[in-house]
Amino acid sequence: xxxxxxxxxxxxxxxxxxxxxxxxxxxxxxxxxxxxxxxxxxxxxxxxxxxxxxxxxxxxxxxxxxxxxxxxxxxxxxxxxxxxxxxxxxxxxxxxxxxxxxxxxxxxxxxxxxxxxxxxxxxxxxxxxxxxxxxxxxxxxxxxxxxxxxxxxxxxxxxxxxxxxxxxxxxxxxxxxxxxxxxxxxxxxxxxxxxxxxxxxxxxxxxxxxxxxxxxxxxxxxxxxxxxxxxxxxxxxxxxxxxxxxxxxxxxxxxxxxxxxxxxxxxxxxxxxxxxxxxxxxxxxxxxxxxxxxxxxxxxxxxxxxxxxxxxxxxxxxxxxxxxxxxxxxxxxxxxxxxxxxxxxxxxxxxxxxxxxxxxxxxxxxxxxxxxxxxxxxxxxxxxxxxxxxxxxxxxxxxxxxxxxxxxxxxxxxxxxxxxxxxxxxxxxxxxxxxxxxxxxxxxxxxxxxxxxxxxxxxxxxxxxx
Amino acid sequence: xxxxxxxxxxxxxxxxxxxxxxxxxxxxxxxxxxxxxxxxxxxxxxxxxxxxxxxxxxxxxxxxxxxxxxxxxxxxxxxxxxxxxxxxxxxxxxxxxxxxxxxxxxxxxxxxxxxxxxxxxxxxxxxxxxxxxxxxxxxxxxxxxxxxxxxxxxxxxxxxxxxxxxxxxxxxxxxxxxxxxxxxxxxxxxxxxxxxxxxxxxxxxxxxxxxxxxxxxxxxxxxxxxxxxxxxxxxxxxxxxxxxxxxxxxxxxxxxxxxxxxxxxxxxxxxxxxxxxxxxxxxxxxxxxxxxxxxxxxxxxxxxxxxxxxxxxxxxxxxxxxxxxxxxxxxxxxxxxxxxxxxxxxxxx
Numbered sequence: 001x002x003x004x005x006x007x008x009x010x011x012x013x014x015x016x017x018x019x020x021x022x023x024x025x026x027x028x029x030x031x032x033x034x035x036x037x038x039x040x041x042x043x044x045x046x047x048x049x050x051x052x053x054x055x056x057x058x059x060x061x062x063x064x065x066x067x068x069x070x071x072x073x074x075x076x077x078x079x080x081x082x083x084x085x086x087x088x089x090x091x092x093x094x095x096x097x098x099x100x101x102x103x104x105x106x107x108x109x110x111x112x113x114x115x116x117x118x119x120x121x122x123x124x125x126x127x128x129x130x131x132x133x134x135x136x137x138x139x140x141x142x143x144x145x146x147x148x149x150x151x152x153x154x155x156x157x158x159x160x161x162x163x164x165x166x167x168x169x170x171x172x173x174x175x176x177x178x179x180x181x182x183x184x185x186x187x188x189x190x191x192x193x194x195x196x197x198x199x200x201x202x203x204x205x206x207x208x209x210x211x212x213x214x215x216x217x218x219x220x221x222x223x224x225x226x227x228x229x230x231x232x233x234x235x236x237x238x239x240x241x242x243x244x245x246x247x248x249x250x251x252x253x254x255x256x257x258x259x260x261x262x263x264x265x266x267x268x269x270x271x272x273x274x275x276x277x278x279x280x281x282x283x284x285x286x287x288x289x290x291x292x293x294x295x296x297x298x299x300x301x302x303x304x305x306x307x308x309x310x311x312x313x314x315x316x317x318x319x320x321x322x323x324x325x326x327x328x329x330x331x332x333x334x335x336x337x338x339x340x341x342x343x344x345x346x347x348x349x350x351x352x353x354x355x356x357x358x359x360x361x362x363x364x365x366x367x368x369x370x371x372x373x374x375x376x377x378x379x380x381x382x383x384x385x386x387x388x389x390x391x392x393x394x395x396x397x398x399x400x401x402x403x404x405x406x407x408x409x410x411x412x413x414x415x416x417x418x419x420x421x422x423x424x425x426x427x428x429x430x431x432x433x434x435x436x437x438x439x440x441x442x443x444x445x446x447x448x449x450x451x452x453x454x455x456x457x458x459x460x461x462x463x464x465x466x
Numbered sequence: 467x468x469x470x471x472x473x474x475x476x477x478x479x480x481x482x483x484x485x486x487x488x489x490x491x492x493x494x495x496x497x498x499x500x501x502x503x504x505x506x507x508x509x510x511x512x513x514x515x516x517x518x519x520x521x522x523x524x525x526x527x528x529x530x531x532x533x534x535x536x537x538x539x540x541x542x543x544x545x546x547x548x549x550x551x552x553x554x555x556x557x558x559x560x561x562x563x564x565x566x567x568x569x570x571x572x573x574x575x576x577x578x579x580x581x582x583x584x585x586x587x588x589x590x591x592x593x594x595x596x597x598x599x600x601x602x603x604x605x606x607x608x609x610x611x612x613x614x615x616x617x618x619x620x621x622x623x624x625x626x627x628x629x630x631x632x633x634x635x636x637x638x639x640x641x642x643x644x645x646x647x648x649x650x651x652x653x654x655x656x657x658x659x660x661x662x663x664x665x666x667x668x669x670x671x672x673x674x675x676x677x678x679x680x681x682x683x684x685x686x687x688x689x690x691x692x693x694x695x696x697x698x699x700x701x702x703x704x705x706x707x708x709x710x711x712x713x714x715x716x717x718x719x720x721x722x723x724x725x726x727x728x729x730x731x732x733x734x735x736x737x738x739x740x741x742x743x744x745x746x747x748x749x750x751x752x753x754x755x756x757x758x759x760x761x762x763x764x765x766x767x768x769x770x771x772x773x774x775x776x777x778x779x780x781x782x783x784x785x786x787x788x789x790x791x792x793x794x795x796x797x798x799x800x801x802x803x804x805x806x807x808x809x810x811x812x813x814x815x
Contacts, residue, residue, distance in 0.1 A: 087541055088757035094535065407614050
């Protein structure tokens with residue numbers, strides 16, 4: 001009971017946290033690009049655009065930071081046995097994240113917000129780049145820690161205490177799962193933020209006919225297309241890498257119950273095939289595609305869930321080692337299919353930009369406005385695929401999720417915290433959504449209604465931002 | 467000194483840094499609702515900490531993460547023991563953090579009032595709750611042989627813990643008052659200056675009570691620890707200096723008072739980190755909770771290389787934003803299409 005509740009709470013708080021994280025990482029980068037352009041061309045419209053999207057960034061960061069605190073605390077609160085066993089390995093990247101990334105990010109964000117007009121343009125520009133670097137470094141440490149749970153490396157088992165202990169920090173940061181998943185997350189962040197920028201620009205072009213927004217739309221598309229294409233390749237390669245260390249995760253994502261020797265077909269759509277239903281009705285299948293996706297070879301073998309289960313029972317003792325197949329199968333497909341839709345949208349936008357008719361295409365602008373929902377669905381599906389696919393392990397092959405909970409925390413207490421978090425997160429989701437929409441729909445010039453700016457460097461300081 | 471003790475010391479430094487820096491942010495958050503006569507003054511108060519509060523909160527994150535990495539057993543037991551208290555703490559951190567950014571985003575009195583009180587109450591709860599937690603570490607809690615807490619939520623409300631919470635709350639308010647005195651001008655400045663003297667003398671009494679209780683209750687011997695003496699003397703100096711108008715020194719002495727009060731918790735605890743009232747043998751210590759040497763060595767290298775860099779740019783931000791903050795200056799209408807008609811300004815202190 002406490003395990004299920006603790007898992008629900010962690011899943012809800014992480015998914016919620018990760019709605020804001022990729023926007024922060026991606027938008028910090030895009031705003032830095034905009035400001036760099038302004039630094040070079042000195043155009044007041046570029047400055048307004050920088051500040052316009054900067055305000056969206058700041059609204060978003062506020063929630064991203066505080067929900068991240070919940071994550072850090074939960075390891076100790078809900079997963080104390082996990083923290084106790086592997087804290088000497090897993091805690092390291094978190095401490096480094098605080099020291100190397102959070103200080104950088106939060107210090108320079110504060111200086112950037114309050115520094116308009118106070119600092120020289122060059123130093124002020126450097127501040128937003130420092131924020132962008134901070135967000136990317138932060139993601140690196142979190143992904144290194146998470147990848148260690150997917151593929152534990154760089155440790156030995158202490159012969160006396162029987163606990164895993166760190167013996168090679170470089171292995172943690174060269175973990176193949178880390179390298180591929182980190183790039184994947186950075187690309188996902190760029191995709192998310194560029195779709196946010198595209199969506200806002202599309203609304204402005206459609207409803208306000210403000211041609212200034214063609215510029216951010218173009219920037220968004222220039223970032224989006226390479227990011228989404230690369231992300232598909234990297235994601236596919238990540239699947240191959242994880243298949244090596246976590247074959248169960250991949251077999252479940254394909255609902256592959258029995259081992260297939262070669263030319264395995266990829267199921268595009270099926271009915272049934274969940275946990276207790278081994279005979280799904282295949283609606284559409286593509287011959288040989290699964291072998292290619294899972295092993296990079298048309299002759300590749302894809303292990304089946306039944307065979308893996310038997311092998312794991314032999315290796316780790318009795319138990320169910322198969323993750324929820326329904327979640328795996330569909331999260332993988334939702335992620336991949338929606339990514340394809342994003343790619344098509346990006347190509348459409350590129351074509352319109354080339355013909356210089358983007359601002360006139362009502363259909364595109366309408367669809368692009370609403371397409372902002374896609375990256376959030378894709379990101380959530382991606383994390384479900386990664387985390388659900390690791391179950392029943394909290395650290396693959398080393399520690400089961402059930403063994404990681406806090407023995408002294410009762411189900412009652414988790415119910416209370418779960419309700420409180422859900423309630424407060426729901427309230428702030430509404431507040432944040434409301435603010436993002438409101439600020440995304442402002443007139444461009446309204447950006448400067450808030451007296452946080454003073455473009456005149458010789459003037460006295462802007463004092464009251466808040 | 468063992469590596470474990472070294473990291474205990476590093477962690478104490480992070481807690482001290484947190485209670486000094488974020489301490490004045492809490493104080494400003496608490497006081498801004500009470501010392502301001504109007505909305506303009508409330509804004510001035512909040513904006514004195516505007517550029518720095520977020521970075522100051524990182525000290526808490528790092529202090530926690532250092533315990534996670536360097537003392538996993540301590541982290542596991544402390545965080546699961548304090549479960550519901552930490553939920554309240556997280557809610558306070560969330561509401562307060564969001565309030566900074568969101569209060570001014572909507573021109574609606576109800577919206578503003580909600581976030582104003584969110585900021586005030588959140589700022590008061592955080593030092594209070596962490597103070598209770600520190601007090602509990604020293605007072606001791608029922609912890610069994612397996613290092614698991616065997617009590618319930620109400621068991622966390624020990625008298626000493628509660629008094630410790632009040633102590634940290636009062637000290638944060640003092641930090642906020644002396645900081646505001648340094649950063650404001652005019653009428654508002656005169657009010658907070660007077661207030662910081664009063665809070666200063668209250669702090670002397672509260673902390674005198676605290677060190678006495680901490681010493682007689684939990685320390686062997688009768689001779690007071692130097693840290694305890696410094697805590698009381700520094701606060702007497704702070705209150706006296708605040709009354710004399712030595713604003714900078716009053717702030718500095720308050721910081722010394724905070725540092726030695728936090729230091730009192732940890733010097734009394736050392737070499738333990740969390741005391742068990744079930745049996746002293748079950749207490750968590752530096753030795754039984756520290757990570758293996760390799761982990762501590764890696765962290766030492768990272769900290770020695772990067773912490774000085776962090777300190778350099780943190781100092782730089784305080785230099786950049788060193789001026790006092792005031793309301794809009796008469797006779798200088800904002801110019802240019804990018805500045806607001808009511809653009810408030812800062813003046814040299």
